[in-house]
Amino acid sequence: xxxxxxxxxxxxxxxxxxxxxxxxxxxxxxxxxxxxxxxxxxxxxxxxxxxxxxxxxxxxxxxxxxxxxxxxxxxxxxxxxxxxxxxxxxxxxxxxxxxxxxxxxxxxxxxxxxxxxxxxxxxxxxxxxxxxxxxxxxxxxxxxxxxxxxxxxxxxxxxxxxxxxxxxxxxxxxxxxxxxxxxxxxxxxxxxxxxxxxxxxxxxxxxxxxxxxxxxxxxxxxxx
Amino acid sequence: xxxxxxxxxxxxxxxxxxxxxxxxxxxxxxxxxxxxxxxxxxxxxxxxxxxxxxxxxxxxxxxxxxxxxxxxxxxxxxxxxxxxxxxxxxxxxxxxxxxxxxxxxxxxxxxxxxxxxxxxxxxxxxxxxxxxxxxxxxxxxxxxxxxxxxxxxxxxxxxxxxxxxxxxxxxxxxxxxxxxxxxxxxxxxxxxxxxxxxxxxxxxxxxxxxxxxxxxxxxxxxxx
DNA sequence: ATCTACATGTGAAATGCTTCACAATAGGTG
DNA sequence: CACCTATTGTGAAGCATTTCACATGTAGAT
Ligand SMILES: NC(=O)c1ccc[n+]([C@@H]2O[C@H](COP(=O)([O-])OP(=O)(O)OC[C@H]3O[C@@H](n4cnc5c(N)ncnc54)[C@H](O)[C@@H]3O)[C@@H](O)[C@H]2O)c1
Ligand SMILES: NC(=O)c1ccc[n+]([C@@H]2O[C@H](COP(=O)([O-])OP(=O)(O)OC[C@H]3O[C@@H](n4cnc5c(N)ncnc54)[C@H](O)[C@@H]3O)[C@@H](O)[C@H]2O)c1
Numbered sequence: 001x002x003x004x005x006x007x008x009x010x011x012x013x014x015x016x017x018x019x020x021x022x023x024x025x026x027x028x029x030x031x032x033x034x035x036x037x038x039x040x041x042x043x044x045x046x047x048x049x050x051x052x053x054x055x056x057x058x059x060x061x062x063x064x065x066x067x068x069x070x071x072x073x074x075x076x077x078x079x080x081x082x083x084x085x086x087x088x089x090x091x092x093x094x095x096x097x098x099x100x101x102x103x104x105x106x107x108x109x110x111x112x113x114x115x116x117x118x119x120x121x122x123x124x125x126x127x128x129x130x131x132x133x134x135x136x137x138x139x140x141x142x143x144x145x146x147x148x149x150x151x152x153x154x155x156x157x158x159x160x161x162x163x164x165x166x167x168x169x170x171x172x173x174x175x176x177x178x179x180x181x182x183x184x185x186x187x188x189x190x191x192x193x194x195x196x197x198x199x200x201x202x203x204x205x206x207x208x209x210x211x212x213x214x215x216x217x218x219x220x221x222x223x224x
Numbered sequence: 225x226x227x228x229x230x231x232x233x234x235x236x237x238x239x240x241x242x243x244x245x246x247x248x249x250x251x252x253x254x255x256x257x258x259x260x261x262x263x264x265x266x267x268x269x270x271x272x273x274x275x276x277x278x279x280x281x282x283x284x285x286x287x288x289x290x291x292x293x294x295x296x297x298x299x300x301x302x303x304x305x306x307x308x309x310x311x312x313x314x315x316x317x318x319x320x321x322x323x324x325x326x327x328x329x330x331x332x333x334x335x336x337x338x339x340x341x342x343x344x345x346x347x348x349x350x351x352x353x354x355x356x357x358x359x360x361x362x363x364x365x366x367x368x369x370x371x372x373x374x375x376x377x378x379x380x381x382x383x384x385x386x387x388x389x390x391x392x393x394x395x396x397x398x399x400x401x402x403x404x405x406x407x408x409x410x411x412x413x414x415x416x417x418x419x420x421x422x423x424x425x426x427x428x429x430x431x432x433x434x435x436x437x438x439x440x441x442x443x444x445x446x447x448x
Numbered sequence: 449a450t451c452t453a454c455a456t457g458t459g460a461a462a463t464g465c466t467t468c469a470c471a472a473t474a475g476g477t478g
Numbered sequence: 479c480a481c482c483t484a485t486t487g488t489g490a491a492g493c494a495t496t497t498c499a500c501a502t503g504t505a506g507a508t
Contacts, residue, residue, distance in 0.1 A: 014495070018434050022427040026409060040455060048411055052455090053497055060457055068456045069504040085430050086437030093429075100328035107324050108425070110409060116429050155432060179432040181425075185250060185334060187272055195435045197428040201332070201405075203246040204421040205317075205340050206309050208379060208403040210242050211419045213310030238465070264485065276485090277467055284487055292473045292486040 017058050021085055023048040024055070028078035040071035087115045094120035094153045096168055097160035098128050098138055101183055105157060106133050120151055141168070148175040155179040162186040241282050245305055247272040248279070252302035264295035311339045318344035318377045320392055321384035322352050322362055325407055329381060330357050344375055368392070372399040379403040386410040 027047045031039050041052040041059075059065055059072075062084050066072040082088045093111075095102055095118050105111070106118055121133060124141040131138050139147055148156070156172050158165055158180060165184035172180060173190055180196045182188055188196050210216065251271045255263050265276040265283075283289055283296075286308050290296040306312045317335075319326055319342050329335070330342055345357055348365040355362050363371055372380070380396050382389055382404060389408035396404060397414055404420045406412055412420050434440065 013434075013438075013440070015431070016495075018431055019427055021434070022424070022430045023411075025430075027411075042455080051497070053499095054495095056455090056457060057496080064457065066456050067504060068502070069454045069506090071455065084434070086433035087430060091429075091433060100331045101325075104324035104328045105425075110426050111429065114426055114430065115433075116426075154436070155429070179436055181428055181432060187247075187251075192441075195432050197431055199423070199425055199428055200246070201329075201423055202334050202338055202340075203243055204405055204423055205315075205335065205379070206246045206249075206311060206338065207239070207242050207421055208405060208419055209310035209315060209339075210237075210245070210308070212378070212403055214237070216237070217416075240465075266485080275467070277469095278465095280485090280487060281466075288487065290486050291475085293475055293484045295485065 011061065013061060017061065018085075020048070020050065020054070020058050021081055023050070024058070025078065025081045025085065025087075028074055028081065031074045032078060036074050038067075038071040039074050039077075041066075043071075090115050090117050091155055092120075092151065092153050093118045093155045093157060094122065094148060094151075095157045095159060096122045096141070096144070096172075097158065098123045098125075098133060099159065102157075102159035103133065105159065106136070116155070118157070120147065120153055122147075144168070144171050145175045148172070148177060153177065155181065158182045158184055158188075160184065235285065237285060241285065242309075244272070244274065244278070244282050245309055247274070248282070249302065249305045249309065249311075252298055252305065255298045256302060260298045262291075262295040263298050263301075265290075268296075314339050314341050315379055316344075316375065316377050317342045317379045317381060318346065318372060318375075319381045319383060320346045320365070320368070320396075321382065322347045322349075322357060323383065326381075326383035327357065329383065330360070340379070342381070344371065344377055346371075365392070368395050369399045372396070372401060377401065379405065382406045382408055382412075384408065 024044060027044055028039070030047075041055040044050075045052045045055050056066075059077075063080070065077050065080055079088070093116050095105060098106070098121055102121075102123075106121065111118065119136065121136050121138045122141045122144055123129060123138050128138050129140045147153075153175075154177070156177050156179070158168060158172075160168055162184040165182065165186055166188060169180065169182075169188050169190060173194055178194050180188070180190070180194065182196055182198050185200055185202060187198075190196055248268060251268055252263070254271075265279040268274075269276045269279045280290075283301075287304070289301050289304055303312070317340050319329060322330070322345055326345075326347075330345065335342065343360065345360050345362045346365045346368055347353060347362050352362050353364045371377075377399075378401070380401050380403070382392060382396075384392055386408040389406065389410055390412060393404065393406075393412050393414060397418055402418050404412070404414070404418065406420055406422050409424055409426060411422075414420055
């Protein structure tokens with residue numbers, strides 16, 4: 001029953017499980033650097049502030065990767081988690097809006113390490129079109145649809161002002177893109193088969209604010 | 225029973241409810257601009273892709289703000305939600321690490337609108353120390369503890385490389401800061417009374433990747 | 449070959465969150 | 479004033495996620 005190859009799971013996987021898989025991947029990358037050969041659910045849990053049972057249950061949705069009495073083989077588990085997350089390959093990503101946040105994202109090395117290659121940039125500002133960012137020439141937003149298609153882009157990052165984000169996304173959807181990471185603080189309307197994830201930084205600050213004002217205890221406070 | 229002033233709730237409020245309050249705030253700000261006087265839970269739900277029951281239940285944790293048959297008064301509800309979230313005031317924020325992402329955050333106007341005032345910047349790069357960003361002079365990280373204290377900083381944003389983030393945070397904690405927004409992809413260790421929220425962009429891309437590879441239907445697909 | 453220590457994998461229980469469904473009720477209308 | 483319509487506020491039901499607890503299994507020691 002051990003060593004099952006991971007497989008597409010029968011049950012629907014929850015959003016929280018998927019997010020935790022990202023955490024496991026991160027922790028495993030570090031453990032690998034530290035030359036650990038195996039790791040227990042207990043250690044993995046400790047490193048990401050979770051419970052051992054949670055770690056085991058999450059992994060069990062995809063197969064049996066551990067050895068009783070020993071734990072999980074670090075390198076192998078990392079490879080498996082990366083397969084599960086779909087980051088054992090290159091994703092061709094386009095970034096739209098090369099302003100403050102867009103420029104920061106182009107230089108972010110963590111993305112490349114995980115297979116997210118930003119290979120295309122778009123803007124509507126004449127001063128930016130044609131300029132070079134990390135080896136990529138900024139394209140004119142006018143050519144969005146054709147170039148997304150010609151360059152086999154699979155994911156798009158939206159970093160334009162909220163006021164124009166919906167118009168841009170309408171074109172992105174027409175170009176048959178199915179995955180969008182959105183930084184504009186607005187609820188984008190897309191057809192049901194298009195995935196949108198929102199990155200909303202104000203939301204996290206608001207959470208902190210709420211927690212302070214209501215002296216909400218942080219999650220996990222009182223343990224140890 | 226109507227018009228209860230909002231009050232610190234008896235029950236523990238879930239993280240998801242708090243996040244949705246942020247969405248309500250955003251939607252209400254827009255509705256106000258569009259000159260709506262009242263809004264129903266149905267409309268509010270539609271705008272943020274939630275259910276009306278969810279909207280009503282969330283708000284009911286804090287009081288009874290609506291009028292049966294009519295809905296909620298937009299301006300008043302917005303004020304109440306902002307009170308609940310603790311953003312009806314100014315928060316003094318320090319930003320540590322004025323690199324790619326740090327520079328983008330300094331210029332982000334949405335933060336100011338919600339009461340988050342970045343009033344202090346820190347870096348350890350001699351070329352950056354003393355320079356001016358949006359009217360703020362970058363301080364030397366050496367003076368972190370004393371200046372955080374002298375300037376009555378209440379929240380800190382971490383935008384330094386992951387390798388040094390923990391050391392910086394140790395000092396931040398010693399300076400008696402209780403709220404941290406962290407951009408470094410690492411699990412920070414802090415005492416149980418310190419709130420940490422992580423902004424992890426790779427995680428959202430990984431979610432998209434997972435969804436594509438597993439043709440996971442987006443949440444809410446199949447409605448309408 | 450047996451024993452010991454350890455740690456997985458997983459049903460079942462416990463907890464938490466969302467949705468349902470409807471009584472309560474405000475406001476408008478005749 | 480009585481009636482009608484719309485929409486809230488909320489227990490209770492339904493569903494989802496997390497935690498528990500233990501049988502199962504492996505490695506290593508003696
Ligand atoms: N700056 C931040 O720290 C930050 C943080 C979180 C979210 N955001 C959000 O990210 C988005 C961008 O923010 P920013 O601070 O980088 O703004 P910015 O103004 O610096 O950048 C916006 C870029 O989009 C381009 N643009 C505008 N209209 C366009 C169009 N029609 N087609 C193509 N490109 C167009 C502009 O030329 C500019 O380069 C906004 O929605 C903002 O709310 C920003
Ligand atoms: N660039 C992005 O788009 C992006 C996105 C998400 C998360 N992040 C994370 O944000 C952090 C910063 O990323 P970045 O791209 O802005 O990197 P960066 O190298 O551009 O900026 C880091 C800044 O921190 C400063 N710094 C380094 N050591 C310091 C110390 N000991 N004390 C004070 N300041 C110090 C540097 O001088 C620099 O200004 C990293 O942890 C990164 O993983 C970046």
